[in-house]
Amino acid sequence: xxxxLCLGDNTNKLSFLxxxxxxxxxxxxxxxxxxxxxxxxxxxxxxxxxxxxxRLLSSSSSPSLDDDKKNKRKLDDSDGFRVSSxxxxxxxxxxxxxxxxxxxxxGGRMLSGAATVPEEEEEAGLxxxxxxxxxxxxxxxxxxxxxxxxYERRNNKRDIENDEVERSTSRASNEDNDDDNGATRxxxxxxxxxxxxxxxxxxxxxxxxxxxxxxxxxxxxxxxxQVEVWFQNRRARTKLKQTEVDCEYLKRCCESLTEENRRLQxxxxxxxxxxxxxxxxxxxxxxxxxxxxxxxxxATSVSQPSTSAAHNIELSKSSFHSPLIxxxxxxxxxxx
DNA sequence: ATCGACTTTCACCTTACATCA
DNA sequence: CATGATGTAAGGTGAAAGTCG
Numbered sequence: 297x298x299x300x301l302c303l304g305d306n307t308n309k310l311s312f313l314x315x316x317x318x319x320x321x322x323x324x325x326x327x328x329x330x331x332x333x334x335x336x337x338x339x340x341x342x343x344x345x346x347x348x349x350x351r352l353l354s355s356s357s358s359p360s361l362d363d364d365k366k367n368k369r370k371l372d373d374s375d376g377f378r379v380s381s382x383x384x385x386x387x388x389x390x391x392x393x394x395x396x397x398x399x400x401x402x403g404g405r406m407l408s409g410a411a412t413v414p415e416e417e418e419e420a421g422l423x424x425x426x427x428x429x430x431x432x433x434x435x436x437x438x439x440x441x442x443x444x445x446x447y448e449r450r451n452n453k454r455d456i457e458n459d460e461v462e463r464s465t466s467r468a469s470n471e472d473n474d475d476d477n478g479a480t481r482x483x484x485x486x487x488x489x490x491x492x493x494x495x496x497x498x499x500x501x502x503x504x505x506x507x508x509x510x511x512x513x514x515x516x517x518x519x520x521x522q523v524e525v526w527f528q529n530r531r532a533r534t535k536l537k538q539t540e541v542d543c544e545y546l547k548r549c550c551e552s553l554t555e556e557n558r559r560l561q562x563x564x565x566x567x568x569x570x571x572x573x574x575x576x577x578x579x580x581x582x583x584x585x586x587x588x589x590x591x592x593x594x595a596t597s598v599s600q601p602s603t604s605a606a607h608n609i610e611l612s613k614s615s616f617h618s619p620l621i622x623x624x625x626x627x628x629x630x631x632x
Numbered sequence: 633a634t635c636g637a638c639t640t641t642c643a644c645c646t647t648a649c650a651t652c653a
Numbered sequence: 654c655a656t657g658a659t660g661t662a663a664g665g666t667g668a669a670a671g672t673c674g
Binding site: 484485486521522525526528529533 | 660661662663664
C-alpha cells in the first residue's frame with residue numbers, strides 16, 4: 297500500500313489565507329467571486345424593481361461576478377430596459393428619503409426614483425437642495441475641487457452627469473470651497489442616512505445602470521460618480537468578505553484533510569508493522585478494505601471465510617479502536 | 633461585414649484622509 | 654496630544670464590451 301497524501305502544514309502553507317492582504321495581487325477572484333453573489337444572496341432586483349424577472353433572474357443566477365458583469369452589461373444596453381411600461385422600471389426603486397420632509401418631495405411627488413421625474417427635468421439637472429440633518433461631514437459641505445481631479449475627457453456622459461449634480465450640490469458645498477481650490481484632496485464621509493440608503497439599494501442590486509445611478513445621486517444629493525464609486529467599493533468589500541469566508545472554509549477543509557492524512561499514515565504504519573510481525577497474513581488473497589462504522593477507520597478484511605474471522609480479530613486489535621494519539625497541526629509527511 | 637476610434641463600466645490596486653483606540 | 658491601525662472615498666489603470674462613422 298502506498299500513500300502519498302501530503303497536505304503539509306496548513307498553518308504555514310495556507311498562511312496567505314489568513315487574511316487577504318489589501319495589496320494582494322494574487323487575488324483568488326475566480327473561485328471567490330464565483331460564490332460571492334450566490335452565497336450572499338444578492339438577488340439582483342428581481343421583480344422587486346419591476347423588471348420582467350426573467351432577465352434578471354438569469355443575471356442573478358449567474359454565479360460569478362464576471363458573468364454578472366457581462367449580464368449587467370447586457371442589462372445596461374440600450375435594450376436593457378425595453379419595457380413597454382411608461383414608467384422606466386430601472387427607476388422604480390422604492391426608496392425613501394428619511395431626512396426629507398414630506399412637503400419637500402418635489403411637490404408631493406414620490407422621490408422613489410426618478411421614474412416620476414420628467415426626463416427633461418432630469419437632464420436639466422434639477423435636484424433637491426435639501427441637506428440631511430446629520431450630514432455633518434457629507435459631500436454637501438465638502439465639494440472638493442471637482443474641477444481639479446479626474447476626468448480629462450470632457451463632453452462625455454460622465455462629465456455631463458457630474459456637471460448636472462455638481463450644479464445642484466454646489467450650493468450646499470460652496471461654504472467650504474473658499475479655502476480649498478482642489479489642491480488638497482479632502483476626505484468625504486457620507487452621512488449615516490446616505491450610507492444606509494446606498495446600502496439598501498445595494499441589497500436590491502449590487503450594480504447600477506446609469507439611470508439608477510443618476511436617480512440615486514439625485515436623491516442623495518451626490519454626484520453620480522460618488523454613487524458609482526460607492527458601489528464599486530461596496531462590491532469590493534463584499535468580495536473581500538466573501539473571500540475571507542471562503543478562506544476560512546478552505547482552512548477548515550485543509551485541517552480536516554490534514555487530520556485524515558495523519559490518521560491514514562498511522563494506519564499505514566500499523567499495517568506495515570502487522571505485515572512484518574505476521575507475514576503469513578499478508579499472503580492471504582483477496583484482501584478488501586472495510587470501514588468501522590463507528591470510528592470510520594479503515595481496516596483490511598479477507599474474503600476467505602476460513603481465515604477471515606481470526607484475521608479480523610487480529611485486525612481489530614491492531615487497527616480498529618486503537619487509542620488515537622492526539623494530533624496537533626503540524627507539517628505533513630510523505631509516506632512512500 | 634469589418635475596422636478603428638471612442639465611450640462606458642468594471643475590477644483591481646493604490647492613495648489619502650478621517651476616525652478611533 | 655501623538656500615534657498607529659483601520660475604514661473608506663476616491664484616483665489610476667487596464668480590460669471588456671458597446672456604439673458609431
